[in-house]
């Protein structure tokens with residue numbers, strides 16, 4: 001949660017951030033490494049999902065906590081938001097590229113994985129476009145002809 | 158090895174893909190026949206499990222169709238466009254359901270433009286079979302302007318409604334002089350054939366959770382339930398046996414893919430190969446013997462030759478339009494304006510499709526200057542890019558195949574039974590090699606003109622599939638009137654074997670410049686009409 005508070009948008013509110021962290025934990029808990037992947041259009045090769053990243057991400061979280069103690073004499077959860085973000089910023093700035101990974105499983109850092117997992121939700125996409133698109137959800141076909149409704153005040157994931 | 162099990166029927170169809178499904182439906186409905194369909198793979202995810210499988214695919218990238226292939230049965234070489242799926246329903250279990258027709262010009266390229274080859278059939282002759290394929294699958298379509306989009310009868314279902322995004326994009330294309338309409342699709346715009354209507358959840362490829370998109374398992378489930386078809390799954394046909402004197406096919410021999418030592422023999426009056434563009438010529442070539450040393454149906458030496466497909470040029474165009482990607486992302490606009498160009502100084506034909514796009518609107522953790530973005534800063538930066546409207550445009554263009562565009566048996570790679578696997582090498586005919594550069598350039602110029610017409614900017618441009626293969630592939634058993642220059646006649650009957658029929662994709666002469674599966678189905682139905690003539694009508 002210490003990382004979730006630092007990386008997820010504060011404007012969505014604390015309950016939504018907690019829910020996003022809980023969804024992330026449930027998601028990674030149900031991951032099955034070496035499952036057959038979808039062979040996309042044009043791909044003759046059968047490929048498999050990668051190794052479980054959770055142990056590596058847990059090690060990163062433990063190291064973040066150690067780093068916080070080394071630098072600030074307290075665990076990361078007790079740090080104020082600005083310091084937490086400073087620790088994470090230093091780590092993320094060293095990563096190549098600028099995009100959140102399309103598949104969070106491949107994220108090289110647990111903070112990126114959490115952000116990417118949240119950003120892939122239909123609710124996050126609605127916030128980005130400021131409209132109720134409902135991407136990926138089953139919806140009434142006829143309504144496509146109108147622009148999506150604007151977000152209502154208080155709409156959040 | 159155990160003694161072969163024997164299965165006898167009037168008609169034996171090899172393969173259970175979309176071509177086979179439509180043919181089996183027609184034959185079962187119209188003729189008093191027993192039909193066996195032999196499929197190398199097994200059943201895949203049933204409709205009731207598709208929502209769950211879709212969720213695992215969305216969350217983890219897991220295939221919604223696990224074990225949809227047969228181990229060590231795969232194609233080599235420039236295999237882009239090929240898929241290893243071998244299962245009940247074939248590749249169309251995970252197709253996108255996009256179903257354009259070819260245009261009348263496709264069947265007369267030599268006559269009209271002096272390139273490629275004419276087909277032995279015309280568009281007008283295929284029109285009723287297109288219609289039948291559309292009715293059997295359930296196609297929702299918008300009639301384009303009749304001069305661009307000729308058809309004998311209306312679509313069986315109303316068009317999928319155009320999203321607000323596509324309406325805006327259609328207006329924009331109009332400003333550039335391009336007339337566009339909704340792409341016909343095998344997706345229910347209203348409940349059809351006992352299946353639900355589309356709920357625009359946007360995972361048509363790779364899996365439709367509602368059953369709104371047609372897939373061949375729906376046909377086979379109904380046919381098997383009604384006792385009209387015997388479906389032998391997990392059974393790989395490995396040889397076709399022909400009578401040395403008459404050339405008539407006597408039987409097929411097959412092995413269980415689950416218990417490789419178990420053999421099965423299929424005997425029928427008529428045999429139909431509906432095993433797709435790779436495995437059909439592969440099986441014919443594998444079936445060589447002393448009497449047919451180059452393989453079955455191969456007196457012309459053309460089995461496995463003239464593999465055909467097309468390539469595309471694509472771009473992303475940023476436009477000052479309020480577009481909201483994710484509304485119905487897999488549905489698109491289409492035009493046949495450039496497939497029906499009239500007289501041409503230099504040959505060039507292509508289709509054109511336009512979609513809503515989220516290109517360049519992906520969430521990021523760094524800003525343009527490399528600063529890390531967290532929390533609200535990340536969301537604000539994402540929002541600033543999400544406001545830009547982006548259209549994805551893509552044009553498939555005609556590629557004319559060389560004779561040496563071919564499938565060969567590769568003796569260095571073999572399956573569990575020691576059969577050599579197919580090696581594909583797509584090659585353009587020399588005239589097509591020369592046309593490639595100017596065609597791609599003309600398409601890029603069209604995109605630039607479209608961008609200018611909408612005060613837009615091209616933000617990305619690509620030519621896909623290079624030389625790694627071709628899209629919507631077909632050919633390998635081309636149809637024609639002359640047994641010396643083709644493998645099958647206009648009905649798909651092998652010139653060399655009176656009771657052997659080859660259906661759909663492999664029989665194509667050229668692959669047009671649009672998705673091919675509806676045409677494979679229509680050709681299959683034309684073949685089914687001919688196969689059926691040898692059997693009594695159903696009371």
Ligand SMILES: Cc1cc2nc3c(=O)[nH]c(=O)nc-3n(C[C@H](O)[C@H](O)[C@H](O)COP(=O)(O)OP(=O)(O)OC[C@H]3O[C@@H](n4cnc5c(N)ncnc54)[C@H](O)[C@@H]3O)c2cc1C
Pocket residue numbers: 040041042171172173174175176177195196197198239240242243244245246247248249250251252253254255256362392393394395431432433434436437440629661662672673674675677
């Ligand atoms: C990801 C994806 C998306 C696509 N989307 C579209 C689209 O939107 N529109 C479009 O037009 N096309 C699309 N296509 C292409 C389309 O799926 C194929 O063209 C079509 O399904 C081919 O059908 P078919 O009947 O020719 O053969 P197949 O689907 O290849 O079926 C042949 C069957 O025969 C079986 N078989 C082969 N050999 C043997 C043997 N020796 N013994 C027993 N069984 C055998 C195979 O196991 C297979 O099940 C898409 C393809 C892919 C991969």
Ligand code: SF4
Pocket residue numbers: 344345354355356357358359360361362364365366367368369370
């Ligand atoms: S949009 Fe959804 S419901 Fe409609 S055909 Fe595609 S997957 Fe099926």
